[in-house]
Amino acid sequence: IRFWGAVSDGYRLKPxxxxxxxxxxxxxxxxxxxxxxxxxxxxxxxxxxxxxEKTLDGILRWVSVCKRHGIYTTISPYWxxxxxxxxxxxxxxxxxxxxxxxxxxxxLQEGYRAWARALYTTPNPYAGNVPLKxxxxxxxxxxxxxxxxxxxxxxGIKPEQxxxxxxxxxxxxxxxxxxxxxxxxxxxxxSAEGDDLQAKVLGFRNLYELTGKAPPAGAGxxxxxxxxxxxxxxxxRQFYSGLEAFYKNDLGIRSLTNxxxxxxxxxxxxxxxxxxxxxxxxxxxxxYYTGGAHVGKNNGYRIDPGHTFTNASVLRGTAPLPANLKQxxxxxxxxxxxxxxxxxxxxxxxxxxxxxxQSLTGIDIAYWFAFPSKDSPEWAxxxxxxFWPVGNSFATFKxxxxxxxxxxxxxxxxxAYRLGYIAGADGPAVYEERSPEDLxxxxxxxxxxxxxxxPNRDAGVFAPESPLRQELSRSAFFVGPVISKFNGNARNNxxxxxxxxxxxxxxxxxxxxxxxxxxxxxxxATINSPKTQGVCGFLRNAxxxxxxxxxxxESTNDYAALVAVSLDGKPLAxxxxxxxxxxxxxxxxxxxxxxTIVKDDxxxxxxxxxxxxxxxxxxxxKTHALLMLNNPHxxxxxxxxxxLYPGVTSPVKRDGDRATVELPADALYTLLE
Numbered sequence: 001i002r003f004w005g006a007v008s009d010g011y012r013l014k015p016x017x018x019x020x021x022x023x024x025x026x027x028x029x030x031x032x033x034x035x036x037x038x039x040x041x042x043x044x045x046x047x048x049x050x051x052x053e054k055t056l057d058g059i060l061r062w063v064s065v066c067k068r069h070g071i072y073t074t075i076s077p078y079w080x081x082x083x084x085x086x087x088x089x090x091x092x093x094x095x096x097x098x099x100x101x102x103x104x105x106x107x108l109q110e111g112y113r114a115w116a117r118a119l120y121t122t123p124n125p126y127a128g129n130v131p132l133k134x135x136x137x138x139x140x141x142x143x144x145x146x147x148x149x150x151x152x153x154x155x156g157i158k159p160e161q162x163x164x165x166x167x168x169x170x171x172x173x174x175x176x177x178x179x180x181x182x183x184x185x186x187x188x189x190x191s192a193e194g195d196d197l198q199a200k201v202l203g204f205r206n207l208y209e210l211t212g213k214a215p216p217a218g219a220g221x222x223x224x225x226x227x228x229x230x231x232x233x234x235x236x237r238q239f240y241s242g243l244e245a246f247y248k249n250d251l252g253i254r255s256l257t258n259x260x261x262x263x264x265x266x267x268x269x270x271x272x273x274x275x276x277x278x279x280x281x282x283x284x285x286x287x288y289y290t291g292g293a294h295v296g297k298n299n300g301y302r303i304d305p306g307h308t309f310t311n312a313s314v315l316r317g318t319a320p321l322p323a324n325l326k327q328x329x330x331x332x333x334x335x336x337x338x339x340x341x342x343x344x345x346x347x348x349x350x351x352x353x354x355x356x357x358q359s360l361t362g363i364d365i366a367y368w369f370a371f372p373s374k375d376s377p378e379w380a381x382x383x384x385x386x387f388w389p390v391g392n393s394f395a396t397f398k399x400x401x402x403x404x405x406x407x408x409x410x411x412x413x414x415x416a417y418r419l420g421y422i423a424g425a426d427g428p429a430v431y432e433e434r435s436p437e438d439l440x441x442x443x444x445x446x447x448x449x450x451x452x453x454x455p456n457r458d459a460g461v462f463a464p465e466s467p468l469r470q471e472l473s474r475s476a477f478f479v480g481p482v483i484s485k486f487n488g489n490a491r492n493n494x495x496x497x498x499x500x501x502x503x504x505x506x507x508x509x510x511x512x513x514x515x516x517x518x519x520x521x522x523x524x525a526t527i528n529s530p531k532t533q534g535v536c537g538f539l540r541n542a543x544x545x546x547x548x549x550x551x552x553x554e555s556t557n558d559y560a561a562l563v564a565v566s567l568d569g570k571p572l573a574x575x576x577x578x579x580x581x582x583x584x585x586x587x588x589x590x591x592x593x594x595x596t597i598v599k600d601d602x603x604x605x606x607x608x609x610x611x612x613x614x615x616x617x618x619x620x621x622k623t624h625a626l627l628m629l630n631n632p633h634x635x636x637x638x639x640x641x642x643x644l645y646p647g648v649t650s651p652v653k654r655d656g657d658r659a660t661v662e663l664p665a666d667a668l669y670t671l672l673e
Contacts, residue, residue: 002364002417002418002419002420003031003032003072003139003364003365003418004029004030004031004032004365004410004413004414004417004418005030005031005032005033005034005074005334005365005366005367005368006025006030006032006033006034006367006368006369006370006371006401007033007034007036007336007337007367007368007369007370007371008021008025008033008034008035008370008371009035009036009037009370009371009372010022010033010035010062010065010066010371010377011035011037011055011058011059011061011062012058013062013377015061015065017377018061018062018065018377019065020377020378021371021377021378022065022066022068022069022071023069024377024378024379025069025071025371026069026070026071027411027643027644028407028410028411028414029410029411029413029414029415029418030071030410030414031070031071031072031414031418032071032072032073032074032139032365032367033066033071033072033073033074033367034073034074034075034076034142034336034337034367035059035062035063035073035074035075035076036076036079036145036337037055037058037059037075037076037077038052038055038077038078038079038082039051039052039055039056039077039078039115039116039118039119040052040078040082040111040115042082042083042084042085043085044085044086044087045085045087046085046087046088047087047088047111048084048088048089048090048107048108048110048111048114049110049111049114049115050114051114051115051118051119056118056119056122059075059119059132060122060124060125060126060127060132061126063124063126063127063132063135063137063138064124064126064127065126066137067127067135067137071137072137072138072139073137073138073139074138074139074140074141074142074258074336074365074367075119075132075138075140075141075142076142076144076145076336077115077116077119077142077144078102078112078115078143078144078145079144079145079146079147080097080098080099080100080101080102080144080146080147080153081097081145081146082097082098083095083096083097083098084096084097084098088107088108088111089107090105090107090108090161091158091160091161092158092159092160092161093158093160093161096158099147099151099153099154099156099157100147100148100149100153100154100157100161101157101161102144102147102239103147103149103235103236103239104161104164104165104168104235104239105161105164109239113246116246116247116251117251119132120132120133120141120247120251120253121133121251133251133252133253133254133255134252134254136254138255139255139256140255140256140257140258140283140334141247141253141255141256141257141258142257142258142261142285142336143240143243143257143258143259143260143281144260145261145287145336146261146262146287147260147262148236148260148262148263148264148274149232149233149235149236150207150210150229150232150233150236150264150265150270150273150274150277151207151262151263151264151265152207152265154204154207154232154265155206155207155208159194162194162203162204163194163196163199163201165204165235166194166196166201166202166203166204167199167200167201168231168235169201169202169204169228169231170197170200170201170202171200172231172234173202173227173231176227180197180200180202183227186220186223187220187221187223187224187227188218188219188220188221188223189220190217190218190220190221190223190224191203192204192205192224192228204228205224205225205228207265208265209225210225210228210229210265210266210269210270210442211265211266211269211270212266212268212269212442212444212451213266226440226441226442227440229270229273229439229440229442230436230439230440233273233274233276233277233439233440234277236277237276237277237278237279237280240259240260240277240278240280240281241280243257243259243280243281244257244280244281256282256283256332257281257282257283258278258281258282258283258284258285258334258336259277259278259279259280259281259283259284259285260274260277260278260285261285261286261287261334261336261337262274262286262287263286266442266451267448267449267450267451268444268445268448268450268451269442269444270442271326271448271449272326272434272438272439272445272484272486273439273440275326275328275484275486276328276434276439276486278328278331279328279331279486282331282332283331283332283333283334283364284327284328284331284332284333284334285333285334285335285336286325286333286335286336287335287336287337287338288322288325288335288337288338289322289337289338289339289341289369290312290314290319290320290321290322290338290339290340290341290350291312291319291339291340291341291342291344292309292310292311292312292318292319292341292344292607293308293309293310293312293598293600293601293605293607294307294308294309294341294343294398295307295308295309295598295599295600296308298395299398300398301397301398301399302385302388302395302396302397302398303342303343303395303396303397303398303610303613304388304390304395304610304613305390305391305392305393305610305611305612305613306390306391306609306610307343307609307610308596308598308599308607308608308609308610309343309344309598309607309608309610310344310598310600310605310606310607310608311344311345311346311607311608312344312346313346313349313523313537313538314349314353314520315346315349315353315518315520315523315524315525315536315537315538316520316523316538317520319340319344320449320450321353321354321357321477321478322335322338322354322366323335323353323354323357323358323361323363323366323477324357324449324474324477324478324482325361325363325449325477325482326432326445326447326448326449326482326483326484327361327362327363327481327482327483327484328483328484328485328486329483329484329485329486332364333362333363333364334363334364334365334366334367335363335365335366335367336367337367337369337370338350338354338366338367338368338369339368339369339370339399339401339406340406341398342396342398342399342400343398343610345559345585345587346559346585347405347406347585348405348409348536348559348560348561348583348584348585349525349536349537349561349583350368350406350409351406351409351410351413351414351561351583352409352413352525352527352534352536352561352563352583353518353525353536354366354413354417355413355414355416355417355422356422356516356525356527357477357478357516358417359416359417359420359421359422359423359424360422360423360424360425360480360481360511360512360513360515360516361424361425361477361480361481361482362424362425362481368401368406368407368410369399369401370399370400370401371400371401371402371407372397372399372400372402375397375400375402376402378402379402379403379407379642380400380402380403380618381616382615382616383396383397383400383403383588384396384397384588384613384615385397390613391612392612393612393613393614393615394613395613396588396613403586403618404583404586404618404620404642404668405583405584405585405586405620408583408642408668409561409581409583409668411579411581411644411669412532412563412565412579412580412581412669413563413581415565415567415579416527416531416532416563416565419531419569421529421530421531421532421565421566422515422516422527422529422532423513423515423529424513425480425481425511425512425513426512427480427481427496427512428480428481428482428483428496429476429477429479429480429481429482429495429496429498429501429512430446430447430472430476430480430481430482430483430494430495430496431483431485431492431493431494431495432445432446432447432482432483432484432485432490432493433484433485433486433488433489433490433491433492433493434463434484434485434486434487434488434490435463435487435488435489435490436486436487438463438490439486443461443462443463444461444462444471445484446462446466446468446470446471446472446493446495447471447472447474447476447477447482448471448474449474449477462490463490463493464490465489465490465491466490466491466493467491467493467494468493468495472495472498473498473502475498475502475509476495476498476502478509478511478516478518479496479498479501479502479509479510479511479512480496480511480512480513496512506519506521507519507520507521507522514528515527515528515529516528519542522537522538522541522542522543523537523538523541523542524536524537524538524539524542524546525537526546526548527548527563528548528549529549530549530571530572530573531565531566531569531570531571531572531575532563532564532565532566532572533548533549533550533551533563533564533572534548534551534553534561534562534563534564534581535548535553535555535561535562535563536560536561536562536563536583537559537560537561538558538559539553539555539556539557539558539559539560539562540555540556540557540558541558544556549572549573550571550572550573550629550630550631551564551572551627551628551629551630552627552628553625553626553627553628554625554626554628555623555624555625555626556624556625557584557621557623557624557625559584559585559621560582560583560584560623560625561581561582561583561584562580562581562582562583562623562625562627562663563580563581564578564579564580564581564627564629564672565578565579565580565581566578567579567671572629572631573630573631574631574633575631575633576633576634576673577671577672577673578629578631578634578671578672578673579669579670579671579672580627580637580661580663580669580670580671580672581668581669581670582623582625582663582667582668582669582670583668584620584621584622584623585620585621586618586619586620586621587614587618587619588613588614588615588616588617588618588619589614589615589616589617589618589619590612590614590615591610591612591613591614592610592611592612592614593608593609593610593611594608594609594611595607595608595609596608596609620666620668622665622666623663623664623665623666623667624665625662625663626660626661626662626663627660627661627663628658628659628660628661629658629659629660629661629672630657630658631657631658631659632657634652634659634661634672634673635651635652635654635659635673636649636650636651636652636672636673637649637650637651637652637661637670637671637672638650638670638671638673639664639667639669639670640667640668640669640670640671641667642668644669646671647667648664652672659672
């Protein structure tokens with residue numbers, strides 16, 4: 001089964017709004033929602049084991065509503081973003097966020113188990129009293145959201161809790177070397193802040209020293225750094241192993257389990273260790289957003305006049321594709337949060353590219369973020385925060401997906417992805433095996449998802465057994481799956497002949513299946529499969545005419561995503577019902593910008609400053625496109641409204657077996673029959 005996902009806080013809605021929201025999502029092809037919630041009771045005076053009963057009731061009802069609409073559920077019950085009340089008794093963390101603490105603090109782990117027990121064993125009054133542990137519609141149980149001992153937040157763990165973790169490190173080092181004294185000797189007495197041998201506590205080096213930017217170290221300090229990474233990784237891995245046993249054996253949960261969805265402090269030197277720690281559970285995951293820079297006060301949750309930003313596109317190589325992931329052999333890979341983040345203009349490429357490259361590589365679910373209840377359970381009507389006046393306008397909420405160029409692009413691509421209309425590769429483009437020593441010594445993998453790409457790195461930092469001694473082009477992610485095996489041997493590393501798929505001269509990168517081409521020099525991508533054909537990107541600059549299989553597209557749009565998908569399961573050349581979908585760009589009426597220089601991550605780039613956020617309604621750039629289809633059956637075209645109901649029908653021009661359709665300028669969808 002294939003899932004088209006969304007992150008939804010539908011559990012917060014009123015019952016009638018839940019029904020409307022689930023129906024609205026299902027109609028657009030969503031068949032999996034992720035609940036991102038906090039089950040704990042964080043009110044002062046609550047015990048660490050207390051549960052937020054309102055949230056629990058909302059989740060139980062929401063699961064049952066989604067099930068009635070054919071939607072499965074993924075549940076994430078905890079995020080360390082929560083501030084612990086003093087009454088929880090977590091030393092050093094009164095009214096503080098709990099980053100990293102869950103992995104080793106027994107009191108917090110006791111609280112977590114209580115929350116999980118209540119969530120998964122409480123009889124669901126909205127579904128015949130069947131608890132969620134036995135509910136088939138609960139597809140995936142997540143451990144938590146966005147936390148890791150290998151991320152920068154590790155450096156901020158409070159002294160009281162660092163001592164607890166340091167005591168574990170002391171015991172671990174003693175067992176590893178025979179005694180702590182022998183460990184210190186192996187480390188050539190390299191020290192760390194927090195070392196207290198009398199108290200049987202070892203301290204920790206700053207996480208910066210485990211990154212690729214760290215200064216060189218002598219042999220002793222090098223061993224201490226490697227041992228610290230191994231200890232932290234194994235601590236995290238053992239936590240997930242214990243949680244897996246708790247879920248499956250103690251609670252009897254029958255769903256798949258997911259360890260985490262975060263990243264490390266260095267995606268080149270540490271991400272493989274992070275992913276390795278997830279392997280006790282069924283599913284691996286990451287939260288991965290893309291888009292341009294967005295700079296300004298409160299930019300984490302709102303968009304204000306005066307903020308500066310850039311419009312970035314995967315098709316220009318100015319933004320990464322979230323589906324370009326290294327997958328762990330034997331573990332499904334999901335993206336539990338993704339979006340082309342507002343206020344980026346080039347969003348209609350998102351569903352096009354994700355459906356294409358998820359299909360190619362086998363990335364199982366991308367959960368689009370987010371579908372909030374602040375405005376509407378259906379389309380976003382007014383995403384302004386009218387209680388936040390700024391200049392001549394208002395702030396707008398940043399995290400929403402129920403707008404024309406995101407949710408409006410779901411139907412065709414959810415259909416093509418879920419029904420397997422775009423072929424997957426028969427095998428990996430890149431296959432890499434990593435030994436434990438490769439991880440702890442932070443040897444450079446032959447390909448990374450991000451970080452600086454340098455094919456001329458010193459060969460000595462790669463696994464000495466590997467037949468490949470340089471980094472591969474990240475264009476390989478567009479060629480086919482990239483697979484990692486842990487506890488393996490680098491001598492088994494292999495890669496397809498990438499030169500056959502990557503044309504550096506023209507810029508074309510062709511998939512192993514031959515159905516997908518992306519060209520970041522020209523700014524376009526195409527899908528050319530029997531049942532799905534389309535083009536997206538900067539169409540006018542790329543020539544404006546794109547022949548594909550049984551279709552040819554012509555467009556004068558500066559930027560658009562155009563696709564035709566069979567509705568009757570037949571190839572487009574023989575189909576009698578075809579959905580044509582068009583995406584361009586959209587803004588609120590009166591949204592105004594001026595050119596400026598944006599300062600982002602120490603660099604200055606050309607961008608825009610928001611003058612006004614505007615106001616409803618949404619304005620969508622008109623579609624200017626022709627579709628020529630080699631198909632003997634198509635005789636009429638019906639424009640569909642934004643909820644896919646039929647509008648004006650017009651005849652199709654025919655010349656023998658070729659039909660020519662001028663796409664409606666103001667419709668997202670056209671039905672061909």
